[in-house]
Amino acid sequence: MTSQPSPDKDKHPSTTPPPEDDRKPESPAQITRPSWKYALKTTIREFSADGCGDLAAGLTYRSVFSLVPTILALVSILSIFGQGQALSSVLEEVRGIVPTETWDTISPLLDTLLSTPAPGIGLLIGLLTALWAASGYVKAFGRAMNIIYDVPEGRGVIKLTVQMYALTALILVLGALSIVIFVVSGPIAEAVGNAIGLGSVAVTVWNVAKWFVLALIVVVVVALLYYATPNVRQPRFRWISMGALIAIVVSVIATLGFFFYVSNFGNYNATYGALAGVIILLLWMYLINTILLVGAEVDSEIERARQLQAGIEAERELQLPARDTxxxxxxxxxxxxxxxxxxxxxxxxxxxxxAPSGDASRSDAPGRSDEPGRDTDSAPKVEQPK
Structure with missing residues (x-):
């Protein structure tokens, strides 16, 4: 199994089995125990071979550069629907979770972004600019996925750019929708409850149900990143794959554990001083990106196990056709x-x-030998004994 895709790797749809081969096991329950064991071993090995630690660092770099444009894009989208202050309410809730050092570092920037007006054509220009900058992370995630699936990028610049921009826009819209659900849904639920005679019961029910809706949005975002960014035709779109489930659950647990550790035991101020908030934010981003790549490796190696169990030669590389070559x-x-x-x-x-003219190359020309700097015509002749 190779860790770096090469431009000449044969991933044409005509030379590989179809993504949904009938021989493959349909559900995880149909995958045999040895296949699961093999997938676990190869996931650990491929995570290291693919350099996922370095890939996560690159994604963290892209996350930092996409953070401000993403917030601007969310503010612009919410302003279109008259919910420009909704993000401020969400950030106030986040303030109680994020370590104080990190909040003190990013809050001045957030206040500036949230107070920047963007009416009319300025809103549209700002949204397009923010979309362009925020798509940098999505493109970088796609390149990392191509390495994990061992496939070169075969989509042209225009096609790839349009696809990544569309995916970024969809993710931003889902993000704006989750903010609206988190902030505005309470009064709406209360109004609906009063209208149907349930009153506060509707609010109580919705306060529980909204977390499931928000979780569903997170599931959709991760599923889109796993499915749409790599240049491979995967078997089918899965709302929740095994790798995505692992990534989401572990990310939530890791986030809670990380912030609990930083708030109660970590002493980053003593080491990094004024940069403590930035360092904490970078560490958290790196942790989340690493977990996302682990989930992607799990999905790719489960697909390898499915192919091997179906009798498809996938020991060295996955047999999935490319979207475009x-x-x-x-x-x-x-x-x-x-x-x-x-x-x-x-x-x-x-x-x-x-190329030299004629069929003979310079290395075969008279007066030259295979040894560098040795001329056969000028070499001394040895007399044969009589």
């Missing part, structure tokens, strides 16, 4: 041309990039 085919052709030019440069000893 146009860009990767072009890169492969460019690589072959570069190799050919390098060969010509070597044979001509740095004189030309073009």
């Amino acid at each position: 146009k860009a990767s085919d072009k890169k492969a052709e460019q690589l072959e041309q570069q190799v050919e030019e390098g060969t010509n440069l070597r044979l001509s000893e740095g004189e030309t990039l073009e």
Whole structure:
């Protein structure tokens, strides 16, 4: 199994089995115990081989640069629907969870962003700019997924950009919807309860139900990242895969545990001083991105186990066709041309990039031998004994 996708890797749809091969087990219950054991072992090995720790660091870098544009985009979307102050209410709730050092670091920035007006055409321009910047994380996540699935990026620049922008916009809309549900739903539920004669009962029920709705939105976002970002045609869209379930549950537990540790035991101020809040935020982002990549590795290795159990040769690489191979085919052709030019440069000893005329190469020409710097015509002749 290789950890880095190469441009010339054969992932054409015509040369690989269909994503939904009838021989594959349909449900996790149909996967045998040895297959589960194999998937667990390969997940651990591939996480290291794919360099997921470094990939998570890269995603954290992209997260930092996408954080401010994402907030701007959410403010713009909420302003369109007259809910510009909804995000402020959510942040007040978050304030009680986030460590004090981190909140003191980011709160001035948040206050500036939330107080920036964006009416009319300015709102549209700001939204498009924020969408462009926020899509950087989604694109980076797609590149990481391609490494995990061992497939080169074959989608062209325009096609890939449009897909990633659309996915980013959908995720932002879902994020804005979750904010509205969290903030505005209480009064709405109370009004509906009074109208139907339930009163406070409706509010109580909704205060519990909204957390399930918010959890559903998180599930959809993770499912979209896992399904739409890599350049592979996966078997089918799963609302909740095994890897996604692990990623979501572990992320929630890890977040609560991390912030509890920082608030009660961590002493980052003594080590990092004024940068303590930034360091805590970066560590949390790195933790979440690492967990997301672990979930992606789990899904890919379960798919490998399904293929092996079905008799498909997937020991070295997954047998999933690429969504598109146009860009990767072009890169492969460019690589072959570069190799050919390098060969010509070597044979001509740095004189030309073009192929030598005739069928014979310089290395086979008279007066040259396989040894560098040795001329067969000038070599001393040894007399044979009579």
